[in-house]
Amino acid sequence: MSVRQSLLAILDHGACYGSQLRAEYIRRTGASVNVGQVYTTLERLERDGLVANDGVDDDGRVLWSVTPAGRTEARAWLQSASVADGRDEVALRIGLAVTLPGADVRGILSAQRAGVRAALSEEARRSGGEDVVGVAVVAAARRARLEAELRWLDEVERMTIGRAGIAISEERPRRGRPARATL
Template sequence: MSVRQSLLAILDRGDCYGSQLRSEYLRRTGASVNVGQVYTTLERLERDGLVERRGADDDGRVLWRVTAAGRLQARAWLGSASSTERRDDVALRIALALTLPGADVGPMIAAQRAAVRGALTEPEPDDENMDAVARAVVAAARRVRLEADLRFLDEVERMAADAVPFDLSDERPRRGRPVRATR
């Protein structure tokens, strides 16, 4: 999730100072963010014209306000779909192993399945700083993803029986780094 967009969305609710934004982010998502990252992000948002400094509160902390452009961006982000397509290291590692002669993916799949089952049995962290509804949403998403991982591993196990490993190709790419001349 984008910390940048999240901070804009929180600021859309009202002016905040940096550590207050960090606390609100944690309370609403359960995800921790370094306070330094919050301030760096605020400075970039200011540079991009999406937030502005509004002065200081009674304790001298700088208050930040979302600009009209920042408000539009935050609302557009909240209303948009996000792709869960991202680099999946487990899938890539299994796909690679299935193509390598002599590689046995059985232990790899078994180890991954054991890790997922272990994660499913771990208790959810009880973060008293996080809103109960937000905590339930995050826990449900985690559980559903882990259950999907188990179904994925079952499917890969079935596919592994049909996988045909192969050696390196005899075709060589046209481009490549030339050998450097020695002096």
């Protein structure tokens, strides 16, 4: 979840100071965010014309409000679809391991399963009774992803039964970094 757009979406409902924004983010999502990241993000949002410094409150804290451009960006973000398209380090690690001769694929999959099951147990221990529906939504998404990862690990195991790793290719790319000349 983008902290940048999340802060804009919260500010769309009223001016806040930095620590207040952090508390609202945590209260609404259950996810943590560093207060320093909030203030750095606010500075960037101000630079980009998406928030404005609204002066200070009675306690001397800087209040921030969303600008019309920030409101437009926040509302567009809330309405947009997003699909995870970043690098999946787990899939890349396992995908590489299954091609390496001698890699203990079963051991690797077993360790990953154990980690996912531990995360599911922790999620189950923490969840239940969330007063804020946003926190429940985030927790449910995490559980669904972890359960999907367990199914994927089972699929990977089926795909790799009887498969051997592959050796380094004899085909050499035409380009490469030349060796440094030694004196």
